[in-house]
Amino acid sequence: MTATETQPATTGDVVLEAEGLTKHFPVRRGLRDLFSKERKAVHAVDDIQLTLRRGRVTALVGESGSGKSTVARLMAQLYSRTDGDIRLHGQSVTVHGGRKFRAYCRQVQMIFQDPFASLNPVHTVRYHLTRSLKIHGRAGKGSAELEKNLEDLLNRVQLTPPERYLDKFPHELSGGQRQRVSIARALGADPEALLADEPVSMLDVSIRLGVLNLLRDLKERLNLAILYITHDIASARYFADETLVMYAGRMVEGGDSETVTQNPAHPYTRLLIESAPDPDRLDRVGDAKHAPEDEAGGEPPSLIAPPTGCRFHPRCVHAMPKCSTELPPRFELPVISGEGDHWAACWLYEEGAAK
Numbered sequence: 001m002t003a004t005e006t007q008p009a010t011t012g013d014v015v016l017e018a019e020g021l022t023k024h025f026p027v028r029r030g031l032r033d034l035f036s037k038e039r040k041a042v043h044a045v046d047d048i049q050l051t052l053r054r055g056r057v058t059a060l061v062g063e064s065g066s067g068k069s070t071v072a073r074l075m076a077q078l079y080s081r082t083d084g085d086i087r088l089h090g091q092s093v094t095v096h097g098g099r100k101f102r103a104y105c106r107q108v109q110m111i112f113q114d115p116f117a118s119l120n121p122v123h124t125v126r127y128h129l130t131r132s133l134k135i136h137g138r139a140g141k142g143s144a145e146l147e148k149n150l151e152d153l154l155n156r157v158q159l160t161p162p163e164r165y166l167d168k169f170p171h172e173l174s175g176g177q178r179q180r181v182s183i184a185r186a187l188g189a190d191p192e193a194l195l196a197d198e199p200v201s202m203l204d205v206s207i208r209l210g211v212l213n214l215l216r217d218l219k220e221r222l223n224l225a226i227l228y229i230t231h232d233i234a235s236a237r238y239f240a241d242e243t244l245v246m247y248a249g250r251m252v253e254g255g256d257s258e259t260v261t262q263n264p265a266h267p268y269t270r271l272l273i274e275s276a277p278d279p280d281r282l283d284r285v286g287d288a289k290h291a292p293e294d295e296a297g298g299e300p301p302s303l304i305a306p307p308t309g310c311r312f313h314p315r316c317v318h319a320m321p322k323c324s325t326e327l328p329p330r331f332e333l334p335v336i337s338g339e340g341d342h343w344a345a346c347w348l349y350e351e352g353a354a355k
């Protein structure tokens with residue numbers, strides 16, 4: 001079924017959900033572990049809850065290695081999951097390639113970080129887009145209809161006039177234009193959800209905003225549900241309706257983007273924000289009073305043997321004895337701005353804890 005057939009979809013309708021999503025990658029045994037019974041694994045993603053809604057952008061933010069791409073690949077059904085559930089329109093889905101995978105891709109499309117690697121250098125824009133339309137049964141009848149559909153796709157991603165781009169090879173395009181072609185290819189499926197894995201991080205700073213604005217425009221015009229993966233929390237404030245923060249494979253904070261970025265609660269979110277340039281906070285640069293999180297420093301932990309309790313506790317300046325032994329649940333927090341919710345998985349927010 002295509003998005004058009006499922007209309008009318010209302011903004012806010014749930015498209016895709018993950019519950020308890022977990023991925024552990026087994027580690028290949030070395031000589032030393034050959035006789036050990038212990039099976040080691042990289043705990044890349046643990047117990048993730050995620051809801052993507054029509055007409056909304058959800059940002060998944062965290063530093064390198066925190067598990068963001070693994071979440072996107074699990075949601076795209078490119079990886080099998082160790083545990084948890086993925087639901088499309090409320091129906092649990094597990095696919096391993098084949099026709100079921102194609103049907104899933106018709107509704108959930110992924111955009112990768114590197115538009116050069118994701119486009120085949122020996123094929124033109126026309127080839128890439130035609131293939132997408134044909135695979136998803138949207139090429140139309142006859143060459144005139146196909147041509148019109150190709151032009152529509154390029155117009156949607158603002159590569160105009162389309163005839164200037166259709167017969168170009170990837171190397172003849174700029175990074176931003178290539179990413180627009182990748183987005184057009186994804187739109188060839190007429191999806192309901194887009195999983196965008198760091199879609200602008202490989203582009204020049206000067207053209208990032210243009211691509212983010214395009215995605216926002218598509219969200220509004222096509223009522224798409226978008227997962228926006230980024231390590232740049234400042235861009236999440238600008239672009240996303242909701243922001244979720246991941247640390248070492250677990251979610252630590254979430255809520256509406258304005259609240260999470262302007263009133264961060266989890267010490268890790270505060271650390272991320274303190275180390276990210278945000279034009280609205282430039283007046284605070286040089287301020288003698290640093291946040292205590294500035295002192296945190298340190299490195300993310302090994303995910304083969306992640307820390308017990310809160311995974312951030314070895315780096316946390318507020319860590320209490322409990323933090324190293326007990327996994328904090330989500331504590332609901334008062335919402336200061338916006339209309340969504342706000343929560344943090346941090347013992348500081350347990351009733352009675354010193355903030």
Ligand SMILES: Nc1ncnc2c1ncn2[C@@H]1O[C@H](COP(=O)(O)OP(=O)(O)OP(=O)(O)O)[C@@H](O)[C@H]1O
Nearest residue numbers: 025042044062063064065066067068069070071303
């Ligand atoms: N196929 C794999 N096999 C084993 N370990 C993996 C595999 N893919 C990812 N990992 C590990 O899982 C953890 C999470 O990786 P992931 O790529 O999801 O993080 P990320 O937050 O997207 O990082 P980046 O921003 O650098 O892409 C890392 O420790 C990574 O080394």
